[in-house]
Amino acid sequence: LKELLEKFHFYWLEDWKYFSTDSMMTSSENKIKALALPEVVLRKLYYENALNWYPGIK
Structure with a gap:
């Protein structure tokens, strides 16, 4: 799981x-x-797209 999270983080940063x-x-x-x-x-x-995709995260 740690490796997967690190991979997601890497691609998010890129x-x-x-x-x-x-x-x-x-x-x-x-x-x-x-x-x-x-x-x-x-x-x-x-930010705004995340609010639409994940209601209640404000």
């Missing part, structure tokens, strides 16, 4: 980095630039 920064990242051996989405969009992706 997704966060891709959406929230303008870093260069590697995907399937290709270099890509992260999106650097505005805070309002990140809030929708990570």
